[in-house]
Amino acid sequence: MHQNFQLKDLSPVHYFLGIELLRTSSSLLLHQSKYTEELLTRAGMAESKTAPTPMAVHPPSTSDSRLFDNPTLYRSIVGGLPYLVVTRPDIQYAVNRVSQSMHAPTEQNFQALKRILRYLKGSLRRGLLFTKGNLEFSVYSDSDWANDKDDRRSTTGYLMFLGPNLISWCTKKQTRVSRSSTEAEYRAMAAGVAEAMWLYDITDALGLPVFRPKICGDNESTICVTKNPVLHDRMKHIGSDYHFVREQVMVGTMSTHHVPSSEQLADILTKPFPPAAFHYLATKLPLVSVDQLEGG
Template sequence: MSQPQGFIDKDHPEFVCKLERSLYGLKQAPRAWNARFSSFLLSLGFTSSYADHSLYVKRDGPSLVVLLLYVDDIILSGDDDVHVQSVISQLTREFDMKDLGVLHYFLGMQIEYQPQGLLVHQSKYIRDLLHKVHMFDSKPCTTPCHPNQKLLNHGSPPFHDPGLYRSIVGALQYLTFTRPDIAYSVNQVCQFMHSPLDSHFVAVKRILRYLKGSLHLGLCFQPGNLDIRAYTDADWAGDPNDRRSTIGFVVFLGDNPISWSSKKQHTVSRSSTEAEYRAMATTTAEVVWIQQLLQDLSLSPSTTPLLHCDNISAMALATNPILHSKAKHIEIDCHFVRERVQQGTIMLQFVNSSEQFADILTKGLCFPLFSSHCNNLMLANAQHNIEGEC
């Protein structure tokens, strides 16, 4: 490290400082902190999850303690209060930590405890964002985008403040952690970060207006079975700029959505079957990851994961042992999904397009259908504010 200003050695100005320990703010500090904290957890009997290296699990007989680490913010839970308090005491003796009690607020997400389960939302984050962009008094709208909206990379003047555009869109990306209903719209505006147009900023303002009207919406998690259900869909050649397809999926654990995505494929698909099949492969990989995560938590679903798809041709391709010549260019995806089907680790089931929950992640929908899918995704209204919220 260079010698700090005001403390430069006059005899050896070219010398540098040798750090005996990492300091906050240096590039290597987070890595050193993580290594230090991880090694201590391992000494307490925790094991790192294979699915998520920020997740640590400790089994002590029939009891289970789970610790989730994000830099220096920690969530600690378990099925035995005595073992949880023991871990808290050990961590407090080793590190300068503060026990904040029952989880109510974590990284911008608010957690409410209701009779029917947990409600996770970001109403305070949304309110702060609307105040920041001076749109808190804007007129609400019922959907985050127009039905079948497609943004173009031409036909409109460049937006005058690209930095503002990137700042707002980046904040909206973080909102998709608890708001799958805006995932598709945010994915659309994210594709023009490098050179936004006025029409793109109009689309961003519509998302903000929708958030104004749905300020307290959040995900409701209710107790139930651990069966995995996944819905996958693709909007073939839906992007008019490069004709790439948009894929979307949502994975349910019981009746609770736990993973979702809306993104554009990296290559152009030559048919709707190929687009749907690539979406199926992406969803299958996510289901396999969730299975590993549940295994690390000593949880096991009672049934085989079910993958719902509304394309019969893609389903036939997944079960057909003969690889057709027209599908050789997606051979890797074919083998991946087909092996999972043959092993019995995943089952395929056809679903009508009207009941395709992932539809909300691939295209803009009219209000009645959009509202129906929001209900399917267990979106509910928050009723209370956290202490100190303004």
């Protein structure tokens, strides 16, 4: 690059666009402690109590709650959270939920937002860890069927790993109501497959010796549909997703595998969990504290 552009080596980066980098001999940790502190201060919660998770397991309904009297504050704080998700996929689902109420936030929505901030206060120095490993793509896709009590739409979630490292993730409400859990899971898998194909093409163009993507799901019916054309009649109403995924499996571009629900890492992107289960999934991403690396 130096032969074609005027460049200057400023030594290894330690801070860039609000993201801090901590290097060790075998790993790299990306975290946003300073950015998180600034966000907490702006929200007036720098001295708040902490919360064990970013979302209650059974959040109260927001439909009966009165409108929040300062929607500008709500939108300002929520608007600062998506950038934090760059290194904190553990708050992705909770941020997705509070972002759906930007147009008319209620008191309950604001309480849910404060819960996220209290969780961040207690996990201020946590970040995303990268270590050396193989170049195998693994995609975990999942869906929480009809989990929105207002419109009964499902939530898609997927995580993509390159070797041991998490490189892409997504939480998104599905655009249509799914008539079964299999359908909802299949839509989520199709989204994960599309992302995997895009990243696989990029790495292939760069000449990296990557392995074909492996798609992991915990719904046995969904896995069966990707391999068994006999079930085609049951999936006609989602034909485009059905044919897209099956085509990739048939030509050998990728393979699908069943994983037990306890090891479905994408669950953290589709539903709230109690503290023990939540932190188990978070460590699998892996999310670790700066103090763990500095202490080690």
